[in-house]
Amino acid sequence: MARFDSILDLVGDTPLVALHPLSPSPEVRIWAKLEGQNPGGSVKDRIAVEMIDAAERVGQLMPGATILEPSSGNTGIGLAMVARLRGYRLRVVMPDNVSIERRQLLEIFGADVVLSPGAEGSNGAIRLAEKLATEDPSQVMLFQYGNPANVDAHYRTTGPEILRDCPEVDVFVGGLGTSGTLMGVGKYLKEHKPDVRVVAVEPPSGELVQGLRSLEDGFVPPIFDPAVLDRKLIVRPRESIEWTRRLLDDCGIFAGISAGAIVAGAAKTAETMERGTIVTIIPDGGWKYLSSGAWTDDLDVVEERATRINFW
């Protein structure tokens, strides 16, 4: 029965939908998990619930506490939704060049947004959040990049849902941000179906982050385990936008721009296969990216815009 006590009960159990029109071969099937169907609008609702539940279990989060988190958007929005219902305050440290809609959503949910220099990307947001946490240790930083609950959320829910709905899966293609989705789903699938291959798609954020002073400012999330992956691909901004359009034009799916990158990676992976089944992830819907002009403006204009505004 589709009747629930809380909006949080709707997190997870998202549908798989065929992207067959985007496959280069009828022998290779591509299915996408529509994470934009989560109530907060993205895959990050899963980790928001899991990280807050885990922190409550160990007594790290007390009633009325303030949560502090670096996020370029979706994790912040998921946390804001959960925090609102559970009575926590939330401060999100976010690069100042992310799409305006993310900031608007955070503010609507009552989160306090602290901006970090956009030129330093998420690395800069992480550094600023760490500094703020040191200044006021009463704030609780859940730190998605290092929190095992991020991986657990996907190991416990996303992975099992994929195997339940698509037992014939041969390859999982996911996007690399914190690496939580790839680590959790990848570990679960490999444990239960050892032949499954796991492919990571890296969004081209490294090209957009212009403000790193040295390579030592780089960042590899502590939860990332390179052994879970079999292949890692990079997809360029222009391709990401093109595939975001193809998702809409050929499949009727209005998805965020990172979905375009991931699906481009899934299609490239499909080109290397004679037959088989790929499962991929569409992390969010297109709503938060309307201001990018991705569907309406000239491709060159959107590509140039993507060098200034972080759509990933």
Added chain:
Amino acid sequence: MAVEVRLPTLLRAHADGAASVPADGATVGEVFTALVAKHPGLQGQLIDDSGSLHRFVNVYCNDDDIRYLDQLDTKVADGDVISILPAVAGG
């Protein structure tokens, strides 16, 4: 093999400001050796003291991260594009 090497913003100062430089080699490692010979400022930026790829550098041969190919022994072909990117977070 003649390849194109694309440099991230923070390494361009070591290569006279160029975003992209040509280099030769049969593997990514050889290409990097040739690159450092031409632009000594890149010494230590790509490869660490133990001879491995710098921890905070991701290197792509065309679309593929070389850590999941043959690392620095990954073979390159004429016209390949080697992209060097700093490791950054998302999320």
